[in-house]
Amino acid sequence: MSDLPPALAELVDDFADVGPKDRLQLLLELSQELPDLPERYRDAAATMEQVHECQSPLFLAVEVDDDADHRVHLFFSAPPEAPTTRGFAGIMVTGLDGEPAADVLAVPDDFYTALGLAQAVSPLRLRGMAAMLARIKKQVRSATAA
Numbered sequence: 001m002s003d004l005p006p007a008l009a010e011l012v013d014d015f016a017d018v019g020p021k022d023r024l025q026l027l028l029e030l031s032q033e034l035p036d037l038p039e040r041y042r043d044a045a046a047t048m049e050q051v052h053e054c055q056s057p058l059f060l061a062v063e064v065d066d067d068a069d070h071r072v073h074l075f076f077s078a079p080p081e082a083p084t085t086r087g088f089a090g091i092m093v094t095g096l097d098g099e100p101a102a103d104v105l106a107v108p109d110d111f112y113t114a115l116g117l118a119q120a121v122s123p124l125r126l127r128g129m130a131a132m133l134a135r136i137k138k139q140v141r142s143a144t145a146a
Contacts, residue, residue, distance in 0.1 A: 007094060051131050072098070074096060
């Protein structure tokens with residue numbers, strides 16, 4: 001997918017290069033790499049937006065720099081016992097954190113289909129990933145409109 005920031009495109013390629021069983025393993029590895037929250041977001045329910053479409057409790061916050069590129073920074077809270085949800089959040093952080101707002105907004109809403117996870121996870125879980133991206137874009141638009 002040519003509309004993807006380089007780190008996200010690399011992740012899509014990584015998923016495409018392995019079979020369905022290994023894709024799930026790759027997703028689980030990304031779940032373990034999700035960064036800890038900074039102190040200002042420790043109370044996720046009070047300080048972050050919940051993504052209700054996710055089957056597990058997932059909260060996100062988006063910060064956008066005031067620089068010319070409006071670089072985007074992502075923060076997620078998801079319980080350790082929800083590795084699929086954490087893996088989706090890991091994809092977002094790895095692929096989009098630090099990217100210019102325009103590049104984040106240009107990511108196709110269905111980019112996740114290129115990950116080839118449809119055989120590994122349920123459509124309901126994939127809908128959660130789509131909702132994450134939609135919330136990220138909404139927060140980026142809101143932050144850059146001001």
